[in-house]
Amino acid sequence: MERCLFCVNGVVFLANLILSAQAMLEPIDFLALQSVRKSLNDLPGSSFFAAWDFTGDPCDFPGVYCNRDGEKVTALNLGDSRAGSPGLAGRIDPAVGELSALTEFTIVPGRIFGALPRTLSQLKELRFLAVSRNFISGEIPAGLGQLRSLQTLDFSFNQLTGSIPPAIGTLPALTNAVLCHNRLSGAIPAFASRALTRLDLKHNQLSGELPPLGLPPSLTYLSLSWNRLTGAVDGQLSRLSRLNYVDLSMNRFRGGIPSNLFDFPITSLQLQRNQFSGELQPADDVAIPTVDLSFNQLSGEIPPSFSTVQNLYLNNNRFTGQVPGSLVERLLLSGGGIQTLYLQHNYLTGIEIDPTAEIPASTSLCLQYNCMILPVQTPCPSRAGKQRTRPAAQCTVH
Structure with missing residues (x-):
């Protein structure tokens, strides 16, 4: 006789199929997904969670990706990623930190509130972490500096406060750090990764000078606009010869603009509304399509080499x-x-x-x-x- 698993009004319900489905995924991951689901809901017009029926195999859920054996969750992409689709509401449950094999964790734009769970620092395999355009508040957990495999960190367009933990700058594999449009304050940490190509910290409340030798020469995209940054930048910028986009506008930078900056493969150079001073001395014709040096304290004559600029x-x-x-x-x-x-x-x-x-x-x-x-x-x-x-x-x- 088969064992009675559930008895309701004398009716025997055998859960063979349920057990076989759950057995495919390790119990810790299964329970973690249940907790994540309970903490989030679809916004009106979204049906992302409609197929999250835990009587089936969670590895078949939208946004859930498992390893080849189907035992561990390796990627969790929450919400419909199609442009214009409604997002999710709720909070990020700390149980997400139990998904020990997770390499990618993303949430589409929506109405996610609350703080980032500190348990994210447990995801030692994580390479891609993006929770942008929501209402995340509180501070960036310093423990994220333990994610030594992390390549992309995107918390843009939220309500984060406090400083950028120096430990974030020590991440050796970091290629993209996007923390723009928050309420972050304090100084910019030094970034040690020699793979970092994109640093976007615009629209915050950052202050102080750029860290000496703290911007790696691998950078191609640098945006620090709309902050309260000060000091000279000529020594820093002159080393970043791979830059193709620079926006330091709306700060309090001072000093001269390095002449070799105009030789870099930049498509847009935005240095307006600072306190830059001195004369401009490009060595050759400037091939940058857009150059904005307005609202500064630059002096001397206008170099003829700017005649090749479009704007x-x-x-x-x-x-x-x-x-x-x-x-x-x-x-x-x-x-x-x-x-x-x-x-x-x-x-x-x-x-x-x-x-x-x-x-x-x-x-x-x-x-x-x-x-x-x-x-x-x-x-x-x-x-x-x-x-x-x-x-x-x-x-x-x-």
């Missing part, structure tokens, strides 16, 4: 002298020339341009509030003000 923002600085003729030539070139040339709010004394010249309709030129009578009238941004020419007294003093 050039040098406004609100202290530039003097004539606008280089090479910039004018490229400006008047129909198609393939300069598209944006903002030179307003400087101390420029002249520009050689035919007042009857036809500036291409696709080109934006602004010259107002300099030490010259404008030879051409072109539309400027409204924030440039209404005054066409800088007061003569300012030009004399300068």
Whole structure:
């Protein structure tokens, strides 16, 4: 006679199929998945958890991936990853740390609240950790520095506070660190990984100077904008010759801009709204499509080598002298020339341009509030003000 597993009103329910399904996955992982499921729910319009029926094999659940033997969960991707799909709501249960073979853990954008469980530090095999665009709060657990295999760390667009644990910077395999759009404060730690290519810390409350030699030369993407960072960066930037995107805008950086930076394979150089000073001295023609150095304290004459830039923002600085003729030539070139040339709010004394010249309709030129009578009238941004020419007294003093 078969053993009675469940008896309800005298009816015998044999759970052979249930037991055989559960036996495929180790009990610890099975119970961990149950706890994770209980702590999360589908947002209206989402049906991600509809197929999470624990009478079947959890390795067949959407977002659950197991090893070849089906005994351990190796990846957990929670939520429908299709663009525009509703996400999940709830909290991340600490039981996720029991999935000892987990190499990847992600949650799609949604309404996940609460702190990051400290049990994440138990996932020694974890290589990819991404919980972005939710409402995660609290501090980043320092224990994540124990995940020596971690390659991608993405907690962007949340409500994290506190400092970035120095232990995060010691992760030897880290290639992507994306912590932007949070409320992080304190200093940027030194990053030891020589595989790090992307560092995105923009839109936080970080302060202090960049760590000496703390940015590895492997970096190709660097975004630190909208923080409270200070100090000189020329020594740091001049070493990062692989950079193809740089955004240090909206900080308090000071000092000079290294000349070799303009030789790097950068597609966008954003250094606006800082306290950079000194003259610009690119060695060769600048091949960077977009260069924004506006709202700084840069001085001297504008280098002719900037004539090869498509979108050039040098406004609100202290530039003097004539606008280089090479910039004018490229400006008047129909198609393939300069598209944006903002030179307003400087101390420029002249520009050689035919007042009857036809500036291409696709080109934006602004010259107002300099030490010259404008030879051409072109539309400027409204924030440039209404005054066409800088007061003569300012030009004399300068």
